[in-house]
Amino acid sequence: MTPPPFAMTDGPPFAMTDGRVRLDGREVLSGIDLRVESGDVLALTGPNGSGKSTLVRALLGLLPLSGGRTEIYGATPARFRDWARIGYVPQRLPMGGGVPATVREVVASGRTARQSRWRPASSADRAAVDRALEAVGLADRARDSAHLLSGGQQQRVLIARALAGEPEVIVMDEPNAGVDADNQRALARTLGMLTGEGRTVLLVLHELGPLEPLITRTVRLENGRIAAEARLRGADAASGPAGEPASGPASGPAAEETAGSLA
Amino acid sequence: MSNVLAYDFMRIALVMAVLIGLTAPAIGTFIVQRKLSLLGDGIGHIALTGIGLGLLTGTSPILGALVVTVLGALAIELLRARSRSGGDVALALLFYGGLAGGALLTQAQSGGTSLQSYLFGSISSVTMDDLYLVAGLAVAVLAIVAVFGRDLFLLCQDEELARAAGLRVRFLSVLIAVTAAVTVVIAMRAVGLLLVGALMIIPVAAAQQVARGFRATMLTAMVIGVLSAVSGLLSSFQYDLQPGPAIVLLALAVFLAAVAAGAALRRRRADAARTGHGGAAAPAGLPPHAAGVPADGGGPGAAPVAACGPAAEAGACGPGGTAARGPEGRHDVEAEAEVLGK
Numbered sequence: 001m002t003p004p005p006f007a008m009t010d011g012p013p014f015a016m017t018d019g020r021v022r023l024d025g026r027e028v029l030s031g032i033d034l035r036v037e038s039g040d041v042l043a044l045t046g047p048n049g050s051g052k053s054t055l056v057r058a059l060l061g062l063l064p065l066s067g068g069r070t071e072i073y074g075a076t077p078a079r080f081r082d083w084a085r086i087g088y089v090p091q092r093l094p095m096g097g098g099v100p101a102t103v104r105e106v107v108a109s110g111r112t113a114r115q116s117r118w119r120p121a122s123s124a125d126r127a128a129v130d131r132a133l134e135a136v137g138l139a140d141r142a143r144d145s146a147h148l149l150s151g152g153q154q155q156r157v158l159i160a161r162a163l164a165g166e167p168e169v170i171v172m173d174e175p176n177a178g179v180d181a182d183n184q185r186a187l188a189r190t191l192g193m194l195t196g197e198g199r200t201v202l203l204v205l206h207e208l209g210p211l212e213p214l215i216t217r218t219v220r221l222e223n224g225r226i227a228a229e230a231r232l233r234g235a236d237a238a239s240g241p242a243g244e245p246a247s248g249p250a251s252g253p254a255a256e257e258t259a260g261s262l263a
Numbered sequence: 264m265s266n267v268l269a270y271d272f273m274r275i276a277l278v279m280a281v282l283i284g285l286t287a288p289a290i291g292t293f294i295v296q297r298k299l300s301l302l303g304d305g306i307g308h309i310a311l312t313g314i315g316l317g318l319l320t321g322t323s324p325i326l327g328a329l330v331v332t333v334l335g336a337l338a339i340e341l342l343r344a345r346s347r348s349g350g351d352v353a354l355a356l357l358f359y360g361g362l363a364g365g366a367l368l369t370q371a372q373s374g375g376t377s378l379q380s381y382l383f384g385s386i387s388s389v390t391m392d393d394l395y396l397v398a399g400l401a402v403a404v405l406a407i408v409a410v411f412g413r414d415l416f417l418l419c420q421d422e423e424l425a426r427a428a429g430l431r432v433r434f435l436s437v438l439i440a441v442t443a444a445v446t447v448v449i450a451m452r453a454v455g456l457l458l459v460g461a462l463m464i465i466p467v468a469a470a471q472q473v474a475r476g477f478r479a480t481m482l483t484a485m486v487i488g489v490l491s492a493v494s495g496l497l498s499s500f501q502y503d504l505q506p507g508p509a510i511v512l513l514a515l516a517v518f519l520a521a522v523a524a525g526a527a528l529r530r531r532r533a534d535a536a537r538t539g540h541g542g543a544a545a546p547a548g549l550p551p552h553a554a555g556v557p558a559d560g561g562g563p564g565a566a567p568v569a570a571c572g573p574a575a576e577a578g579a580c581g582p583g584g585t586a587a588r589g590p591e592g593r594h595d596v597e598a599e600a601e602v603l604g605k
Binding site: 057060061062080081082083084086088090098099100101102104105106109110112113115117118143144145165 | 292295296410411413414416417419420421423424426427428429430467471474475476477478479480
């Protein structure tokens with residue numbers, strides 16, 4: 001089952017087996033088995049403090065595991081090299097020390113994993129940045145300082161930043177937190193476009209909200225463990241419950257329960 | 264002007280001032296963004312020990328300072344990365360140790376006058392050999408900024424994003440610290456070790472008042488750096504002042520002017536935003552950028568748009584809504600971002 005440690009086998013985007021994370025001496029995640037397959041639109045749900053963001057960061061290798069194993073496309077995060085395949089959207093625009101950066105500069109930094117250090121930005125780079133700005137509807141704000149935008153717009157800047165890298169997988173940490181309804185709908189449209197292109201999406205969501213029709217799988221965390229998993233088949237046609245479909249056996253014929261890593 | 268250039272030492276000093284004015288703000292932009300504004304100061308303290316060692320061993324004080332500051336920068340970065348809480352104290356110990364050690368070593372060598380000249384700068388004593396060395400170092404710093412600029416930008420924005428882009432975060436962090444150390448050595452002869460950090464920070468602080476982007480901030484800071492270094496040097500020659508303090512005070516004057524200019528600039532941009540692109544340019548289907556977004560009040564550029572609404576006539580809004588200033592706007596956004604981050 002486990003791939004040879006040194007080969008760059010092309011596994012699924014993310015695969016964690018018996019993943020454990022300790023923070024400040026407390027086990028925040030325990031016994032996590034999760035495979036994210038290509039084409040999944042997976043929503044990680046659960047109450048505050050259940051470990052959703054921790055899990056995402058552990059999957060990306062940003063937090064070390066205290067036990068178990070996690071792989072990105074078949075390689076451990078330390079050995080994984082093809083970071084251009086992954087687009088990460090953190091919860092908020094990092095503010096740093098307050099040196100301003102334009103929206104375009106922030107978005108263009110999403111190309112870093114694809115660029116050679118020794119060459120200036122190519123026309124392909126610029127075109128990708130243009131497309132990403134268009135996709136989130138911020139093309140007219142490209143020359144403005146990013147930190148002067150509203151929270152919802154900053155969220156869109158970060159999404160555009162990830163899109164600019166043209167990744168196969170997009171990982172978003174609570175893209176709807178503190179964002180108004182208009183920006184949430186804009187996000188749903190952008191996401192619809194991405195899933196239409198067959199990209200893999202991993203979302204941390206407090207509630208599914210307007211994104212629900214796009215979600216194909218939900219994984220619910222509670223107290224650092226996977227409490228429930230549900231597969232919502234046939235995205236739009238799913239007649240699943242409106243609120244938190246993964247909180248128990250999802251009703252309706254379109255949803256089926258799957259257990260742990262059997263998914 | 265021509266009589267200034269008649270002196271050899273002034274020609275050397277002027278070239279040096281230009282090199283300092285270019286390099287210090289270039290690396291300083293990254294340092295400010297990383298919230299390490301006092302890094303240059305700390306390295307300056309450590310450099311003194313290197314100067315002392317250089318004098319003691321009869322080699323060039325610049326070379327001594329270079330070796331010791333680079334080692335010091337490595338130690339600083341190691342301490343910063345290793346410890347979350349104890350690093351602060353460890354840094355202070357390193358800085359004071361460097362300063363005290365340097366003071367003793369230089370005193371043992373040549374009495375107090377030499378120490379004074381290193382602490383506050385003495386550009387007239389710079390030789391041609393020193394200039395070659397400094398020029399080489401300046402080229403190295405600018406080359407590092409040019410080649411690694413994109414990576415460093417991402418690193419200074421957010422370490423996690425940098426790691427998720429596959430960048431070697433530790434290497435880049437060390438690179439910034441070492442480049443800062445080299446810059447300290449470049450600037451120390453002219454500005455003095457106690458004021459070396461000022462030229463890394465003040466031009467950047469001035470530039471970020473008026474610039475909207477990172478690259479623009481860096482280029483503006485470099486212009487400000489060169490202007491204040493050269494004019495500070497000339498006025499120190501004219502009025503027989505120490506060049507270091509003169510350069511730093513001029514840079515501070517530019518900073519104050521930039522604060523005023525920045526406020527005026529933001530007011531004009533706010534006006535333009537109100538009359539110009541008040542949401543009309545947003546693509547169909549997407550909300551106009553100002554509509555009902557709670558944090559818009561935080562940004563000075565956006566404030567009047569939010570106040571008036573994209574549909575309102577420009578005249579109905581009045582010029583009153585533009586009072587927000589930069590730092591405040593930034594605080595608002597930060598506060599809001601914290602809310603987002605739970």
